Amino acid sequence: MTPNEQTIVTDHSQLISDLVVTARAAQSVLAQSSHEARASALQHAATLIRAHADEIMAHNCTDLDRAEKAGMASSFVDRLTLNESRIEAMAAGLEDILALDDPLGRELARWQRPNGLDITRVSTPLGVIGVIYESRPNVTVDAAGLCLVSGNAVILRGGSDSSASSAFLARLMAEGLEAAGLPGGGVQMVPTTDRAAVGAMLAANGEIDVIIPRGGRSLVERVQTEARVPVFAHLEGICHLFIDAAADSAKSVEIAVNAKMRRTGICGAAETILVDSAVAGDMVPAIASALIRAGCAIRGDEHVCGLVDDATAATEADWSTEYLDSIISMKVVDGAEAAISHIAHYSSGHTDCIITEDKATAEAFLACVDSAIVMVNASTQFADGGEFGMGAEIGIATGRMHARGPVGAAQLTSFKYIVRGNGQIRPA
Numbered sequence: 001m002t003p004n005e006q007t008i009v010t011d012h013s014q015l016i017s018d019l020v021v022t023a024r025a026a027q028s029v030l031a032q033s034s035h036e037a038r039a040s041a042l043q044h045a046a047t048l049i050r051a052h053a054d055e056i057m058a059h060n061c062t063d064l065d066r067a068e069k070a071g072m073a074s075s076f077v078d079r080l081t082l083n084e085s086r087i088e089a090m091a092a093g094l095e096d097i098l099a100l101d102d103p104l105g106r107e108l109a110r111w112q113r114p115n116g117l118d119i120t121r122v123s124t125p126l127g128v129i130g131v132i133y134e135s136r137p138n139v140t141v142d143a144a145g146l147c148l149v150s151g152n153a154v155i156l157r158g159g160s161d162s163s164a165s166s167a168f169l170a171r172l173m174a175e176g177l178e179a180a181g182l183p184g185g186g187v188q189m190v191p192t193t194d195r196a197a198v199g200a201m202l203a204a205n206g207e208i209d210v211i212i213p214r215g216g217r218s219l220v221e222r223v224q225t226e227a228r229v230p231v232f233a234h235l236e237g238i239c240h241l242f243i244d245a246a247a248d249s250a251k252s253v254e255i256a257v258n259a260k261m262r263r264t265g266i267c268g269a270a271e272t273i274l275v276d277s278a279v280a281g282d283m284v285p286a287i288a289s290a291l292i293r294a295g296c297a298i299r300g301d302e303h304v305c306g307l308v309d310d311a312t313a314a315t316e317a318d319w320s321t322e323y324l325d326s327i328i329s330m331k332v333v334d335g336a337e338a339a340i341s342h343i344a345h346y347s348s349g350h351t352d353c354i355i356t357e358d359k360a361t362a363e364a365f366l367a368c369v370d371s372a373i374v375m376v377n378a379s380t381q382f383a384d385g386g387e388f389g390m391g392a393e394i395g396i397a398t399g400r401m402h403a404r405g406p407v408g409a410a411q412l413t414s415f416k417y418i419v420r421g422n423g424q425i426r427p428a
Contacts, residue, residue, distance in 0.1 A: 009192045012200035019155050019188050020207040023128045026177075026185035027153035031125045035102035037180055038149050042098040045176025046091040049141065052172060053087045059164040060137065067161055075265065079135045080162055090141040090169075097145045097391040103410045104151050118420040123413040125151035127209035130201045131394065132157045132223060134215035137165035142392045143212070144173040144187045150412040153186045155208065157201060159215070160193035167191075202227040212394050212407065217322075232407050234372075234398040236322040237267030238348040239380045242339040242365070244356035245278040249286060251377065252355045256287045258379040259353070261294045265324045267396060268351055268383035272319060272329045274339045277303070280332045284308060288330065296326045303332035319346045336361050340368045347371055349398040351383040372398045372405040 009015050030038065049056065060082040067077050106123040113119065129152050131143040140156060147154035158166035167189050174184035190197050201208060205228040212232045213223040220235050241259055243252050259270035275283050280303060288298050288308040298304070299318045300311040311330070318329040319342070333339045336354070343352050353375035354365040362376045373383050373396075385393025385406030393406040403411035 009194060009197065012192075012194065012196045013203070015190070015192070015197065016155070016200040016204050017207060019190065020128055020204065022185040023153035023155055023188060026183035027125065027128055027151070029183050030148065030153060030186050031104070031151045033151070033182060035104070035149075037182060038151070039098035041148060041177045041180035041182050042094045042145055043176075044179035045141075045145070045173050046094040048172045048175055048179075049087060049091040049094075049169070052168075053084060056087055056165065056168060057082060057084075059168045062164040063137070063162050072161070076135060076161075080137070080165075082137060082165060086138065090138050093138075093142060093386075093392050094145045096386070097149050097409060100149070100391045100409060103149065103413050108415055115424050116422060117424055120418045120420075121415050122418055123410075124416050126412055126414050128153050128155065128207070129412065130155045130157070130204070130208040130211045130229070132198055132201065132211065132213045132215070132219065134159040134219055135161050136214070137162040137169060139214050139394075140166045140169040140189075141173065143214075143394050144170065146392055146394055146407075146409050146412060148173075148177065148186055150409040152412055153188075155188050155190060155201070157190040157197060163193050198222070199226065202229060205229050214395050230402075232395065232397040232399070232403050232411075234267065234348065234350055234396050236348040237269065237350040237383075237396070238272065238320060238322050238346060239268060239270050239350055239383070240272045240274060240339075240343050240347060240352040241270045241380065242274045242333075242336070242343070242352070242354045243276060243279065243283050243287070244336060244339075244354055244358060244361055245276040246358035246361060247276075247279065247283070247355040248357055249283065252283060253286055253290045255353075255355055255377070255379050257290050257294050259381055260291060260296055260328050261326065262379070262381045264326050266381070267322075268381050269324065270328065270353075270380045271321065271323055272331065272346070274331050274333050274342060275304075276336070276339070277332050277334050280304075280307065284330070284332065291328060294326075296328055298328060298330055300330040301332060304330045322348070336365060340365065343369055343371075350396060351375065351380045353378065353380050372396060 108121040110120045133139045170189040173187040178184045208229050210230045213220045284307045298311040299314040305311045349371045351373040352371045385408045390408030393408050397403045
């Protein structure tokens with residue numbers, strides 16, 4: 001089957017079950033393979049991506065033509081587009097991943113019991129991972145690379161919009177495995193864009209070990225609502241920036257503009273700025289003016305609107321809105337406790353930050369704000385696995401079970417206990 005062909009499927013549950021059988025067999029080999037073999041597979045895949053750049057762009061043109069005919073928005077088309085630099089970035093991303101320490105077989109803890117039992121907790125793969133994503137074909141490579149280096153098999157279900165590009169990239173990833181002497185079934189693409197295949201993946205409890213969605217709110221909401229399989233995901237990135245009374249003015253302005261405007265459409269973009277009332281008279285106009293000059297609209301509470309002529313009145317809905325656009329809500333609060341309370345009520349648990357030179361206030365904020373990522377004096381746009389030195393990420397998880405924050409190779413592992421004895425029996 002070529003990347004532009006789709007399989008006609010009548011039984012989607014059976015299709016997913018068949019893919020899982022192949023994935024499970026491949027994963028048992030990957031789990032026992034050396035880090036050198038898995039790294040070699042990623043290096044072969046990176047080489048293949050570079051060697052087939054022209055073919056990748058040709059398949060991408062098929063997707064782009066389809067998007068243009070469908071009248072897709074320019075921002076959507078940009079996410080879909082692959083060019084020489086983006087193709088090189090995919091290959092380089094794989095090399096970043098393979099350079100990481102082996103996430104498997106790590107001794108996480110070890111202790112001895114009084115009876116002589118030696119107990120070790122050791123990292124192991126999760127198993128078969130399903131990744132459901134939209135538009136961005138580079139997710140194919142990032143997801144496959146992270147899954148493979150951590151000894152997992154992956155079943156990919158890309159969006160119909162990127163089907164030609166994603167299928168070809170998945171094939172190259174499988175060929176990279178085979179070139180390293182590992183089973184190509186470790187990377188498989190669901191061969192249909194029928195939405196029923198997504199439903200079958202979400203229902204594959206006992207077959208797929210975890211589902212990771214990458215896409216817009218509607219996709220993530222569907223996955224979280226329907227899945228009978230464990231999910232790593234975040235629904236929204238309502239990220240806060242709190243300007244404390246002890247904040248440095250120049251630092252606050254620079255960080256605020258970057259946190260909002262560097263890229264407004266990513267989940268780590270700041271959506272609400274909270275300012276301590278003790279410094280609001282100076283800080284609010286300074287930050288708002290810089291944001292407005294950068295092209296950002298301000299939606300403020302009564303206090304903010306009284307200080308910023310170009311601000312419009314915020315509604316209750318603004319405090320819980322992920323704009324993903326050049327819009328930010330802004331509110332004056334009475335100190336760090338009030339800021340922490342606001343964040344506890346409205347935050348999506350993704351990333352929240354305090355700007356302050358007071359170490360005690362900073363530490364209190366870090367301790368009290370229960371988000372996946374909590375920052376001091378840094379842009380929320382650093383909420384990214386690559387920026388954390390994790391090589392890459394499949395996404396950000398805001399749940400409290402297992403993986404939380406950027407999901408990289410190490411987060412795609414579980415653990416088992418190894419118990420060594422010398423004849424001990426448990427007394428009656």
